[in-house]
């Protein structure tokens with residue numbers, strides 16, 4: 525089996541080690557004998573996404589998000605949306621996540637349009653939310669804890685889109701309604717940096733499995749020994765919940 529990861533805007537959306545998510549996907553596939561290829565999708569590269577199994581967008585500053593917003597909405601919207609409708613697996617973090625919603629309002633006269641995969645919008649707040657985060661993720665019938673850290677001023681509000689999970693510690697989407705992230709079909713958005721996947725193997729495997737199932741039908745994912753990953757995750761949970 526083989527998966528192709530599309531890394532969108534690696535030169536623009538590249539905050540806080542988010543590229544570590546790609547390394548995690550590569551390793552977890554390699555450990556199972558699944559071939560993996562990574563294609564960079566920069567603004568000069570055209571794609572209709574048909575060869576992409578997992579698409580990744582990291583976090584970025586407002587300035588970089590402006591460039592990305594133009595490219596996404598002017599060039600990519602139709603193909604991106606039809607790939608998501610077709611079940612493409614997507615992981616988007618923070619600045620990338622914000623632009624998969626309807627818009628990111630930075631100031632009174634500065635509104636960056638997004639592509640509306642998520643029925644969500646983001647408004648810049650006057651206080652940055654910078655803290656460690658623990659959530660109870662809930663994807664369809666699956667529930668598990670996830671850890672990470674967040675650093676954003678944008679406050680995201682969801683309408684007809686499900687959150688990725690509920691906040692146990694941290695601010696999440698907006699610091700108000702205790703939701704964190706969003707998902708639609710196999711497209712996910714989250715504020716969790718860290719990077720998020722090394723410390724949250726269940727989420728990493730969920731992404732790999734959805735991509736394999738879309739490409740190959742009913743596939744079973746060989747379990748890995750995740751003792752190290754779960755020990756790390758539990759130590760973080762204990763430390764921040766003070767238990």
Ligand SMILES: NC(=O)CC[C@H](N)C(=O)O
Nearest residue numbers: 583584618619676677678
């Ligand atoms: N960490 C990020 O990707 C930042 C996203 C956005 N610029 C914000 O501050 O809300």
